[in-house]
Amino acid sequence: MTHIYNEKLKHLISLNYDYEDFKKNPSLYYPDWQTSYYATENKYEYPVIDENGVIREMTREEKILNLGMEELLVDGEYLQNKEIIRVEYDESLNYHKKAWDKINHIWYEATTQAEFTEMRAKKILEYSKLEQDKKVLENSKFSTQEEIQLIIEKMTALEKEINDVANKIKTL
Template sequence: MNIVIYSKESLEIIARPIITTLKEFKENPTRFYPDWDSEKYIWSETEYQNPVLDNGNLREATKEELYKAGKYTLNSNELIENGKIKTVELSEFEYIEDNQIKYKKEEKIEKLKQELYELRIEREKKPFEFEVKGTKYLQGNRTIDQSNITKILFSLVLKFILGLMGKISKGQKLDFAQVMTDLMATEYSNWKFYTEDGTEKYVNVSVQKFIEMSEIMRKHTTASMVAETTLSHSLENKTVEELKTFNAEIEYNKLFESEMKQS
């Protein structure tokens, strides 16, 4: 078996002599290590990486002792508290600097702003329920949906006006109220809706219904933009604790619904 001999002064390893038994070594250490001097050396069965002589006994140095000696670097989640190295659980955006827990406030704000932006985009595109002739369908609110409705309305109105001009050229008298009623009742064939189960349904939709649909789209888009902008600006004035507990989805949906009720 081996033992390890250390210098009492430097605590460096001097030798690793092979011995028969600990008893025989204790009785006659020079038999196994001729230079043995109990004033200079100390022995142990254990080889320590960072030995410390504590009240005549060898032991491994603590992290605190290594830190003081410049042999240990604190981990990103460690700090010194009452002379002891303490491991702390850091939340997202927390970090330790100058032995204090700090918070990356600007990075948190930017992340929340990105979440609010994504919520706005998702909300603007989210289908809404729309009723035509007693049946409820789902209507998307994508840019292409808004663009198609605008084109269809323009086409229907133009076609209707051309028809009126033909009647006027023939000398027919027109009743304005009836003209407006007829215009609003003018239909576009096979507008595509969806049902709850994702099935496509093609329905004839009147000018009146297209206008109502456009107004809902406008309200959704406006409310979603107001919600995002208002909440994004409010983040700058929030404390760190308020930012930690800020739930973008809950706050966004709450403000969106409020804006929809007011519009």
């Protein structure tokens, strides 16, 4: 398939001819051919001519900057003085569900208080289950110190998670 564009990069027509054959004699396949036209194997939605005079599709950045297609900005990006600014998410923020504020250009915690409360409740129930398991193992004639120690380690880690979630709830 061969696609033809005029000098203003307006798509004129798509022809069902082999591109390599077309290049050898464009006027044979398209009588209205002009030397200012461009022929391509690919059809472009947003064609542009690169620094080498070759037609190609605009990059995402070019669409944003040249056509004002700000909807193509991804989380962590915004426009300032005709430049795309990227704000990397800082992992030390440790957000459970990170989100990008497109107006204020900042990352924020998107988890709601209700979601954190539910998360904390599940962790408390899990902790209670571990407490029960620990008591059963302590009273069992088959248990070993390694099994009990493993449960204690899980409980310690879970206790920290419960307290961390509680602190996040307080900040909301």
